[in-house]
Amino acid sequence: MKEPKVFSLTTPVGRREFLKQTGVALSAVTLAGMLGEILASCASITGPNVTHGTTTINVASLTSDGQFLVDSNVNPDGTPILVIRQNASTYTALSMLCTHQGCQVNPPSGGIIYCACHGTRFDLHGNVLSGPAPSPLTNYGVTLNAAAKTITVTY
Ligand code: FES
Incomplete structure (x- = not known):
């Protein structure tokens, strides 16, 4: 049967051994903590931070069809919301x-x-015109409040 290790702080050898053993233990705890932080940061890199909710955006500045704005107050998937006026009642x-x-795609031009990464071109509805992207841009739901000149975007 193995005897448990007993350290004595009163002798130089005991102190040295104690410091060696606790140093190893502290290093292991520190490494475990660092590994946890690294793994947590990898999770945010590998997947977008998708949240769900609504946001209200003032569209009074969009006075003609095809005009757009970039709202970066909420970033549901890590990118701003691109709002395009299709016509007076459709955004x-x-x-x-x-x-x-x-x-992140460029604003419309x-x-x-x-x-710019690989050259995909989308139309103003987010549909793929050409390029390697396999599907349209995510199109969020929009409810217009014409009187207030705002839209509520559900993401
Ligand atoms: S990431 Fe947009 S075309 Fe490749």
Whole structure:
């Protein structure tokens, strides 16, 4: 039967052995803590931080069709919400997260939403026009309050 280790702090050998043993134990605890933090940070890298809710966006500045704004107050998937006025009573709210490999797309230019990472082109409804992206941009639900000139976006 193995005897438990007993340390004596009164002798130099006991102190040295005690410090060696506690140093190993503290190093193990520190490494475990660091590993936990590394694993936690990897989780946020590998998957977007998707939340669900609603946000109200003022669209009074969008006075003609095709105009857009980028609202970065809420980032449901890690990217801002892109709001495009289709016409006076229809607004589209899109995720700016490219469905190819997750880059953030550029705001529209010339009626095209472009992803600079690999060249996917989307139309103003988020549909793929060309490029490697396999599916449209996420299209959030929109409810218009015409009197208040706001939209409520459900994400
Ligand atoms: S990530 Fe957008 S085209 Fe590849």
